[in-house]
Amino acid sequence: MTTARAEGAVPEAGNGSGTALAARTRALRKVYRGTVAVDGVDLEVPEGAVVGMLGPNGSGKTTTIRMLLGLVQPTEGEIELLGVPVPEAAEQVLPHVGALVEGPGFHPFLSGRDNLLRFAAAEPLLAGGELDGAVSAALERVGLAGAARKKYRAYSLGMKQRLGLASALLAPRRLVVLDEPTNGLDPAGTQEVRRIIAELHDRGVTVLVSSHLLAEVEATCTHVVVLNEGVVVAQGALDDLLESGSPTLLVSTPDGPTAVETLRDHRIPARLAPDGIRVDLTTTAPAAVIETLVRAGARVDEARRERTGLEEAFARLTHDVGDLVGELDTEEPEAVR
Numbered sequence: 518m519t520t521a522r523a524e525g526a527v528p529e530a531g532n533g534s535g536t537a538l539a540a541r542t543r544a545l546r547k548v549y550r551g552t553v554a555v556d557g558v559d560l561e562v563p564e565g566a567v568v569g570m571l572g573p574n575g576s577g578k579t580t581t582i583r584m585l586l587g588l589v590q591p592t593e594g595e596i597e598l599l600g601v602p603v604p605e606a607a608e609q610v611l612p613h614v615g616a617l618v619e620g621p622g623f624h625p626f627l628s629g630r631d632n633l634l635r636f637a638a639a640e641p642l643l644a645g646g647e648l649d650g651a652v653s654a655a656l657e658r659v660g661l662a663g664a665a666r667k668k669y670r671a672y673s674l675g676m677k678q679r680l681g682l683a684s685a686l687l688a689p690r691r692l693v694v695l696d697e698p699t700n701g702l703d704p705a706g707t708q709e710v711r712r713i714i715a716e717l718h719d720r721g722v723t724v725l726v727s728s729h730l731l732a733e734v735e736a737t738c739t740h741v742v743v744l745n746e747g748v749v750v751a752q753g754a755l756d757d758l759l760e761s762g763s764p765t766l767l768v769s770t771p772d773g774p775t776a777v778e779t780l781r782d783h784r785i786p787a788r789l790a791p792d793g794i795r796v797d798l799t800t801t802a803p804a805a806v807i808e809t810l811v812r813a814g815a816r817v818d819e820a821r822r823e824r825t826g827l828e829e830a831f832a833r834l835t836h837d838v839g840d841l842v843g844e845l846d847t848e849e850p851e852a853v854r
């Protein structure tokens with residue numbers, strides 16, 4: 518992780534706890550007319566980290582992010598941004614926080630550039646003489662310089678998303694919060710978001726990014742927080758999460774169902790995978806798995822050890838697919854969005 522200094526001025530208060538956190542919540546809860554959206558979330562976003570927020574639909578990601586930014590009032594709980602409590606000190610801290618959330622309120626009949634100029638004028642960290650330069654730099658950074666004079670209503674979904682990103686980057690930030698930043702972007706746009714996140718990270722800016730794209734999170738984030746039904750089911754360094762799963766052996770075989778049944782008979786947990794079967798190696802060595810299968814007459818085309826992928830860890834934590842070591846489900850695992 519980088520130790521580079523963050524952009525911009527440092528807010529006066531620090532959290533004084535030793536481990537600096539750019540954002541943290543305690544027992545954060547939100548209930549919407551009987552629906553518990555967020556249920557006691559203790560979030561920790563270390564300074565300088567790129568934290569990916571993952572979770573199935575409706576798990577509370579957007580609600581958590583909107584509470585952090587003061588856009589939704591919590592039912593209960595505490596929030597600190599950059600070491601100071603919000604909403605109490607929101608005015609002091611929010612200028613240091615850039616955000617991309619749904620519905621940023623751009624004017625449809627103004628150009629992208631003029632929309633950004635309006636936003637820039639409201640940035641306490643930008644002086645009047647800096648507005649033009651800040652807007653040009655932000656447009657350049659998100660690849661919109663060529664379409665800066667086009668009306669917002671003529672923008673494609675991807676261009677609108679880029680403009681939202683540009684508004685998050687208008688002023689120097691210490692924390693940037695991005696809710697689904699790659700929504701509506703083509704592969705090139707997705708690549709650019711990845712580059713922008715890496716660039717922010719290099720400058721020491723903390724990034725909190727929600728995403729459904731597990732591969733994206735695996736490629737860009739240093740830390741992960743996984744939400745399920747409004748509850749944090751895992752958080753910490755990405756590498757720790759990836760290492761926490763059981764080692765598995767991926768066996769390519771045309772005899773999947775029989776192979777799984779055979780292994781179960783030998784008390785070796787396994788389940789069907791799209792490309793063969795996945796076998797839990799917690800208590801069994803790969804050689805014993807292969808020998809058991811071959812003896813039972815199952816064809817083994819290939820066998821290789823797998824590092825636990827984020828998708829596997831995510832599925833395990835949110836129970837979106839059959840539990841590898843639990844009751845065997847011979848149906849295809851449900852796809853993870």
Ligand SMILES: Nc1ncnc2c1ncn2[C@@H]1O[C@H](COP(=O)(O)OP(=O)(O)OP(=O)(O)O)[C@@H](O)[C@H]1O
Nearest residue numbers: 549552553554572573574575576577578579580581
């Ligand atoms: N304004 C609202 N009024 C009522 N219920 C809401 C509101 N916003 C969210 N919810 C409910 O709160 C729960 C969490 O929603 P939230 O949008 O935070 O989840 P999410 O993880 O961001 O989902 P997605 O991945 O689909 O965007 C859901 O059950 C949702 O229906």
